Amino acid sequence: MASLLPLLYFFFFASPSLVNAKSNSTITSINRDLYHSSADLLEQIKALVHRHPDKLTAETIKTGNKGYKAEITVVTYCRSRKETDDRSKFRILLSFGQHGRELITTELAFRILSVLSEEQFLPDVDASSLNNTLDKLIVKVVPMENLNGRKIVEEGDLCERRNGRGVDLNRNWSVDWGKKEKDYDPYEENPGTGPFSEPETQIMRKLALTFDPHIWVNVHSGMEALFMPYDHRNTTPDGVLSERMRSLLSKLNNVHCHKHCMIGSGGGSVGFVLLKTANLFLFRNFIVPSIVSRETPHPLF
Numbered sequence: 001m002a003s004l005l006p007l008l009y010f011f012f013f014a015s016p017s018l019v020n021a022k023s024n025s026t027i028t029s030i031n032r033d034l035y036h037s038s039a040d041l042l043e044q045i046k047a048l049v050h051r052h053p054d055k056l057t058a059e060t061i062k063t064g065n066k067g068y069k070a071e072i073t074v075v076t077y078c079r080s081r082k083e084t085d086d087r088s089k090f091r092i093l094l095s096f097g098q099h100g101r102e103l104i105t106t107e108l109a110f111r112i113l114s115v116l117s118e119e120q121f122l123p124d125v126d127a128s129s130l131n132n133t134l135d136k137l138i139v140k141v142v143p144m145e146n147l148n149g150r151k152i153v154e155e156g157d158l159c160e161r162r163n164g165r166g167v168d169l170n171r172n173w174s175v176d177w178g179k180k181e182k183d184y185d186p187y188e189e190n191p192g193t194g195p196f197s198e199p200e201t202q203i204m205r206k207l208a209l210t211f212d213p214h215i216w217v218n219v220h221s222g223m224e225a226l227f228m229p230y231d232h233r234n235t236t237p238d239g240v241l242s243e244r245m246r247s248l249l250s251k252l253n254n255v256h257c258h259k260h261c262m263i264g265s266g267g268g269s270v271g272f273v274l275l276k277t278a279n280l281f282l283f284r285n286f287i288v289p290s291i292v293s294r295e296t297p298h299p300l301f
């Protein structure tokens with residue numbers, strides 16, 4: 001596992017906080033020197049895939065219900081594309097932009113894809129060592145899980161985290177769905193009409209179950225933390241897998257984060273418990289750390 005560390009955590013960078021447009025009479029525009037528009041970012045990612053057909057493939061998955069439509073682009077990386085279905089390889093799923101306002105995460109997705117396609121390079125990383133690691137991997141990247149929510153942000157509602165019809169995609173999963181904690185915010189954390197009511201969540205569930213990743217890294221912004229299950233309890237799981245996960249996160253924190261990151265269960269580390277998240281659902285099948293970087297004024301994930 002140690003050889004995977006440079007790949008998973010090299011890319012965080014600071015940015016100014018966004019301003020809550022709702023509390024101001026004028027709308028604060030998004031700084032385009034820092035952030036692509038969603039359309040431009042997805043276009044650039046597709047162009048990147050087009051330039052590297054030997055390593056990258058892309059698909060756009062669409063679904064909808066009750067008049068609401070959603071689509072998610074998924075990019076698959078394999079150093080030798082003909083081995084994309086090789087089940088002996090280590091499978092990693094990286095997802096970004098689950099919350100519309102967390103703009104920095106989708107930039108990170110683009111940067112990672114640029115590194116994987118060898119158009120950009122990591123400083124102080126031995127290329128042959130990195131390539132030896134990458135030879136063993138298949139990586140699926142979801143650069144922008146919540147495109148409809150992102151469009152609302154781009155129209156001026158800079159603090160919107162939910163999807164295009166007001167549902168928090170990180171509260172729409174099945175574990176403890178419908179249970180409300182003391183700090184429950186019905187606006188921010190609207191869980192939808194039922195577990196997996198949202199097309200975006202349905203797509204992500206199907207992707208996870210078919211790809212069957214060894215690791216899923218769900219990247220958010222708002223604080224500096226590396227979370228592992230559980231989100232709904234103030235504890236972490238018992239056992240060897242849990243110990244490995246904690247050890248991995250600790251190494252990442254020491255080597256790449258200047259020991260700034262909080263490590264532990266999502267529920268324990270932030271002082272409140274979270275329900276219905278992707279993290280919990282997936283832990284039943286996979287090892288699932290969550291990575292949260294800094295950017296937005298909201299420490300919720």
Ligand SMILES: [Zn+2]
Nearest residue numbers: 099220221301
């Ligand atoms: Zn988030």
